[in-house]
Amino acid sequence: MSDRRWLVIDLVLVGVFAVIGRLSHYGTLTAGGWWTTAWPFLAGTLLAWVALVAVRRPPGAVASGVVVWLGALVGGMLLRQASGQGTATAFVVVATLVLGALLVLPRVGARVRRR
Template sequence: MWLVVDLLLVGVFAVIGRLSHYGALTAGGWWTTAWPFLVGTLAAWVVLVAARRRPAAVSSGVVVWVGALAGGMVLRQLSGQGTATPFVVVATLVLGALLVLPRIGARFSARGPRPHSSR
């Protein structure tokens, strides 16, 4: 399930980027932006599976975040797309939020409500 969630959220990242820079969204434009980060996400998942990490763990979210970001930036550079510093900063923050925060939320919701202590 987390693989699908991660890929969808990386896709959302590409939609947000396309809309914020171009004001419109086309399938080809979305794909141009998304594919490097999707490949980076899949590479990170290969690492998670090989290391037998729990996909829902917050640390796994960090692995996916770093993989999506690093893989995405390397592939963008190799394919002639931009990797300007402001883009790297924004991508770092947005991908971090999209790929790590849901796992933090899932972790806390799995614990259930905490009992209140009476003093």
């Protein structure tokens, strides 16, 4: 799979994470509400991608998925905190698990399929 496809997949999956969060907490979804939730994690994802490109890691590798996961999580939480959004412990735990599954498992699946 091409590098760009992995970038798009990662951004879409982080967007899905924000949709799930908005719907589970508010029961409705608006573009503005989605953006408020999504932008810190999308920015963290893009920062992780900059790091992957800088060190020339293959974006489809499982280890690269871990980098993207941690970038989305840590970057997202730091940006949420800086922008006055919540970072309650329960939210951090759920975000850790959900983002980990969304950003790492597709790469595991792609690796298994290649074998």
